[in-house]
Amino acid sequence: MGRWEPNARGRLEEAALALFAERGFEQVTVAEIAGRAGLTERTFYRHFADKREVLFPDSSPLVTGFAAAIEAAPPAAEPMATVAEVLGTVAEFFTGRHAYSRQRTAVIAANAELREREAVKLAWLVDTLAAGLRRRGVAEPAASLAAEAGVAVFKVAHAQWVAEPEPRDLGELMRRALIELKSLTGAG
Amino acid sequence: MGRWEPNARGRLEEAALALFAERGFEQVTVAEIAGRAGLTERTFYRHFADKREVLFPDSSPLVTGFAAAIEAAPPAAEPMATVAEVLGTVAEFFTGRHAYSRQRTAVIAANAELREREAVKLAWLVDTLAAGLRRRGVAEPAASLAAEAGVAVFKVAHAQWVAEPEPRDLGELMRRALIELKSLTGAG
DNA sequence: CGGTTGATGTCAGGCACTGACATCACGCCG
DNA sequence: CGGCGTGATGTCAGTGCCTGACATCAACCG
Structure with a gap:
């Protein structure tokens, strides 16, 4: 002891x-x-x-997993393909944590200071993802835009995921959100 | 007196x-x-x-102008067309403010607490833009995704704009960023 | 067995932020 | 003209967040 x-x-x-x-x-x-x-x-x-x-522990599965997922993603010519790969890996970190995620999200949503910290952690995800893409040869501003798009997809899908009392497939929600985003930007 | x-x-x-x-x-x-x-x-x-x-005054041109720009934008079938319209209006609010914007951005970048507040203000832009799109009949999650994409374009273009000592055309930077984003998501 | 290490405790203090109350020029109303 | 409310500001006391400096003491190490 x-x-x-x-x-x-x-x-x-x-x-x-x-x-x-x-x-x-x-x-x-x-x-x-x-x-x-x-x-x-x-x-x-x-x-x-x-x-x-x-x-917001730095040791959280999301934070530690995110950086690793970028390096682990297979090489791809298309930046958004790499982003999709990372999102798939990230989704796995949330399996089995739906109830916990809901409680934590509710606590954060109830307080402005905590929403502020949440926003800055998401910005950190954007920066980390963009840096990973740059290291893989993606130029600016494409790397930043792809990273922003990826985290936007994550945010929207995660919000849908925690909005319902029963857990759905987070990876599936992300894939659909990404398709929706492609549809939106492609139609213009 | x-x-x-x-x-x-x-x-x-x-x-x-x-x-x-x-x-x-x-x-x-x-x-x-x-x-x-x-x-x-x-x-x-x-x-x-x-x-x-x-x-971060609530009376800032950006904040007051943003909400107004959404309502003022002409009706459009495509959400991203409305977003592009809003971005164009927003760009006007920065004309003549390049030197001030650079100093303010430098102060914010130098401090974590201020970056945190900046992030939350950008999140407010996303929410405001998404709400405006919903009011115009855009469904979820398309409204949120289009709003995220729009603010991402704004962030990237604004960062490029303040990075240089001489002011370029912010509206032009935003249009190019939007085209780049479309190219990225469209190619996947 | 003595020295070092590292997680914790104790104490003092600065600064952000807030509630309660006082002040007093201005302008309105009788 | 004179009292009186209004509203921006000042004063004061207090809470809670956060930090630096120093003390403690079991565990480990040579």
């Missing part, structure tokens, strides 16, 4: 999500989160840069 | 941008901004919800 209970970070994440779901983000202090996890406020800030970050 | 100097809000905006450009966002306190404008910290918070908001 160690000197402290294990997995302090995970305990803080759990305590925070539970308290936020109960009372709302603003009605919970960092000291309360830490107390519920058996720690102090100061220790909370050794694990997370700020109060919001506890809901 | 009034009891107070006029245009307190404008003075606060000017003082803030100047101080942020000099020393960086974090190295400036709200009390300093207010002092430079001849006011107190408390009064600052009567004009702006928080320290960041002084750089």
